[in-house]
Amino acid sequence: MSLVELxxxxxxxxxxxxxxxxxxxxxxxxxxxHFYNYDPRIIADTIQRGNEADILDxxxxxxIWFCGECLSCKTxxxxxxxxxxxxxxxRNLSQELGCFTKSERGRQxxxxxxxxxxxxxxxxxxxYLDEIDLDGHPxxxxxxxxxxxxxxxILKRLGANYKGxxxxxxxxxxxxxxxxxxxxxxxxxAIKRFEDIEQHCRVEIxx
Amino acid sequence: xxxxxxxxxxxxxxxxxADDHYYFARSCIxxxxxxxxxxxxxxxxxxxxxxxxxxxxxxxxCTGIAYHSALIPFETTRAVVARQFSLMNQAGYENFVxxxxxxxxxxxxxxxxxxxxxxxxxxxxxxxxxxxxxxxSCPENLVHxxxxxxxxxxEIARQSRYKLINRNTGEPLKVVEHIGCHYxxxxxxxxxxxxxxxxVLSGMIEAWGGAVIDYPERRHCCGFGFRNYIIKxxxxxxLSNSKLKFDSMEPYKPDFIVANCPGCTYFLDRWQYxxxxxxxxxxxxxxxxxxxxxxxxxxxxxxxMDPWDLGMQLHQVSVESLLDKINIQYDPAKKYSGYMNENxxxxxxxxxxxx
Numbered sequence: 001m002s003l004v005e006l007x008x009x010x011x012x013x014x015x016x017x018x019x020x021x022x023x024x025x026x027x028x029x030x031x032x033x034h035f036y037n038y039d040p041r042i043i044a045d046t047i048q049r050g051n052e053a054d055i056l057d058x059x060x061x062x063x064i065w066f067c068g069e070c071l072s073c074k075t076x077x078x079x080x081x082x083x084x085x086x087x088x089x090x091r092n093l094s095q096e097l098g099c100f101t102k103s104e105r106g107r108q109x110x111x112x113x114x115x116x117x118x119x120x121x122x123x124x125x126x127x128y129l130d131e132i133d134l135d136g137h138p139x140x141x142x143x144x145x146x147x148x149x150x151x152x153x154i155l156k157r158l159g160a161n162y163k164g165x166x167x168x169x170x171x172x173x174x175x176x177x178x179x180x181x182x183x184x185x186x187x188x189x190a191i192k193r194f195e196d197i198e199q200h201c202r203v204e205i206x207x
Numbered sequence: 208x209x210x211x212x213x214x215x216x217x218x219x220x221x222x223x224x225a226d227d228h229y230y231f232a233r234s235c236i237x238x239x240x241x242x243x244x245x246x247x248x249x250x251x252x253x254x255x256x257x258x259x260x261x262x263x264x265x266x267x268x269c270t271g272i273a274y275h276s277a278l279i280p281f282e283t284t285r286a287v288v289a290r291q292f293s294l295m296n297q298a299g300y301e302n303f304v305x306x307x308x309x310x311x312x313x314x315x316x317x318x319x320x321x322x323x324x325x326x327x328x329x330x331x332x333x334x335x336x337x338x339x340x341x342x343x344s345c346p347e348n349l350v351h352x353x354x355x356x357x358x359x360x361x362e363i364a365r366q367s368r369y370k371l372i373n374r375n376t377g378e379p380l381k382v383v384e385h386i387g388c389h390y391x392x393x394x395x396x397x398x399x400x401x402x403x404x405x406x407v408l409s410g411m412i413e414a415w416g417g418a419v420i421d422y423p424e425r426r427h428c429c430g431f432g433f434r435n436y437i438i439k440x441x442x443x444x445x446l447s448n449s450k451l452k453f454d455s456m457e458p459y460k461p462d463f464i465v466a467n468c469p470g471c472t473y474f475l476d477r478w479q480y481x482x483x484x485x486x487x488x489x490x491x492x493x494x495x496x497x498x499x500x501x502x503x504x505x506x507x508x509x510x511x512m513d514p515w516d517l518g519m520q521l522h523q524v525s526v527e528s529l530l531d532k533i534n535i536q537y538d539p540a541k542k543y544s545g546y547m548n549e550n551x552x553x554x555x556x557x558x559x560x561x562x
Contacts (some may be wrong), residue, residue: 009490011324012281031428032435037448038474068432069275070388075395075402091277104461108438109278115437116273125235126272132239136439138448141480141523146543146554153545158243158518167240167264169245174264183338188283203333 003055006090006096007047016085026073026083036064039085040073047086059094065105095193101204110201117194119171124173124181216490220401221542225348226356229260230300232291234307235268237469238503243518244469244503245306248352257361262303265294271309275433275559285327289335290315293343303346304355308468312389315397318345351390353467353502357399357407360414368511372418373462374534379418380462383477383497384408385452387468388428407500408467415509425454429471435476449478450505453490453497463498463529464487465505475499479500480523483560494561496524508535515542525562 007013024041027033033040043063048055054206058064067087074082093099100106115127134145147154150164173181185191210218231249238245252258269291274284291314295303305311321328335341356363367469371380386405391398400406409419430448452475456464466472479496483489491497499522500508507517514535519526522541530537545551556562 010281011320011327015323031430031448031462032432032444033450035444057223064474067450068428068430070428070434071393072388072428075392075535079308079520086280088277092280095277108434108441110271111438112276112278116276117278120268120270120273124267126268126270127235127239129239129243134413138440139481142555143521143523146552150545152251153549153551154521155242156546157544158516159246160238160242163335165264167262169242170235171264172268177265177267180290180339180341182288184335185279185283187338188280188286188336190279190283196551 003052003059004047004050006093007055009192010092012080012085013089016089017044017047018081019079020048020081020093023078025076026081029076030067030083031070031072032066036066038063040067043090044081044086048088056099058090059097060100060102060106061105062105063095064090065103066107087098093119095197096159098196098200098203101180102199107201107204109197113194113197117190121182121185124178129170131139148199213549216241220399220404222350222399223353224350224354224399225513227258227303229258229302229304229355230295230298231260231262232266232269232303232305232307232310232354233262234305234310235272236309236473237306240473241469241501241504241521243516243521245519247503247507247512248306248356250512251510253356255510256282257364261298261300263294263298266291269305269307269310269313270438271307271313272311272433273329275309276437277434282330284313285317285320285331286334288314289331289343290339291340292345293335293339293341295342295346301347303349304352306352306469308387308390309470311349311397312393314349315394318349319394321345329342337506340558342462351407351467353390353407354399356502356506360411363411363506364414366489367415367509369509369533369534369535371412371415371509371534372504375532379416380529380532381420381459382412383420383422383425383456383459383461383464384412385429385464385471386426386468386470388465390467390516392445411502411505412465415505418459420456420459422451422456422459427452427455429466429468429476430476431470435505446478446481447473449474450482453479453482456497457490460555461497462532463500463526465500465502467502469501472499472501476522476524480557480560484557487559489560491524491528494559495528496560498522498524498526498529499527500526507522507555508533513537515544523557523562524560525530
């Protein structure tokens with residue numbers, strides 16, 4: 001199956017590209033284009049031309065990893081294309097094929113997996129107070145250190161249920177609910193994705 | 208009555224917001240970074256608006272941050288969303304209300320996908336059943352938590368103890384409102400005012416006495432960018448986009464910023480601290496920053512809630528300049544006290560940013 005045919009299997013690709021007129025409105029509105037050497041118009045144009053070698057280059061490039069997925073392009077495209085959706089489909093295919101290890105930005109998926117993926121497996125949330133420290137996040141500032149050092153007392157004062165059973169802010173998610181979440185991850189391919197990211201990166205390091 | 212002209216046009220930008228009986232869905236970011244805000248939202252709905260709202264202990268993440276970091280397949284997100292809806296069904300509710308704007312975007316996108324690609328709905332049903340034995344139906348009404356505060360803004364104004372007015376000048380406070388990108392940029396019809404005239408926050412501000420600042424980069428992204436923030440090496444993207452906004456709003460001298468997205472609130476607060484510490488530049492008066500509020504904090508202050516019970520001591524940019532302008536009564540000594548007035552010390556002071 002060609003790369004274009006693989007992309008077309010992704011509903012986001014089907015929604016994201018109908019007929020790009022190369023006007024560049026997406027690039028004008030794009031926060032990533034503002035600060036990176038990045039141009040969503042060129043991505044849409046490359047995909048629309050359908051050249052397999054060019055698409056493979058994209059899948060192995062840093063280019064597809066700059067987008068911030070704010071989806072501002074969806075609002076503004078005069079032809080109802082969404083370059084952000086095209087990027088989502090490219091990122092998905094890049095990981096399915098192992099192409100992401102060919103670029104520095106792509107290889108960052110290993111770190112994303114080890115932060116966000118493992119938070120979800122451990123806590124059932126994408127983000128959790130206990131895992132965020134000033135070494136990794138100096139921008140949090142000294143108030144964060146104070147908050148972390150006294151989280152039990154501060155959260156109790158605010159009326160939260162930190163690591164507690166039952167409802168409430170910062171509650172612990174029960175084993176039964178974690179089990180359901182993990183089963184969904186297994187059935188829908190998230191666990192395989194996590195394993196593939198680790199495996200592809202191990203292979204790349206071994207080279 | 209026949210509705211014509213501007214009123215008819217404006218009606219096209221409205222959305223249906225259920226009156227009562229809400230199923231509340233928690234936010235990963237908001238509960239960690241602004242824990243007082245979700246608590247305040249539930250208190251406002253229950254104690255001030257007398258609404259029925261259910262806080263379900265069985266929910267998990269919606270996977271939004273992982274999804275928009277390209278970490279997990281779309282199928283996974285759709286099945287997790289299906290489970291959240293199944294929990295709502297089980298609890299006997301029909302009105303789904305997520306606290307996170309990324310989540311609101313995810314739920315909206317999944318429902319739209321199921322509508323346009325019915326085979327994906329069937330796939331989600333099968334995968335959810337295989338994984339958990341659950342079945343589900345979609346909500347009758349899906350709104351963001353800020354939509355509900357917007358809907359009842361006049362009732363909150365009626366019960367208000369304070370107005371968004373400068374007590375010294377008698378003038379309305381000048382407010383920057385920032386709406387999370389995934390509130391209406393993806394699906395304009397899902398937001399009050401659409402993507403062009405989003406009024407979910409400006410409606411609150413004006414109802415409570417404030418004035419909204421219209422500045423050039425008003426609709427620019429805060430710069431979260433998901434993997435552009437999660438990965439430390441990429442974080443300049445996030446900082447640069449926030450700085451673009453600060454530089455654009457600075458000439459208008461805002462009294463405070465308010466956002467409806469938990470991530471945006473966090474970034475607009477913390478990047479002011481980083482800019483101050485790395486360059487010495489501050490955006491508020493006399494070396495202070497511009498206070499950045501969640502809309503729950505703004506509503507809570509208007510209703511007379513204690514700022515420290517709202518958790519505003521967890522901001523890195525101090526909020527006292529705003530409290531003093533409104534003449535809100537607060538006890539400075541209690542700002543950093545713990546549960547039952549326990550002495551837990553105070554945070555270190557930044558080198559440049561005054562707090």
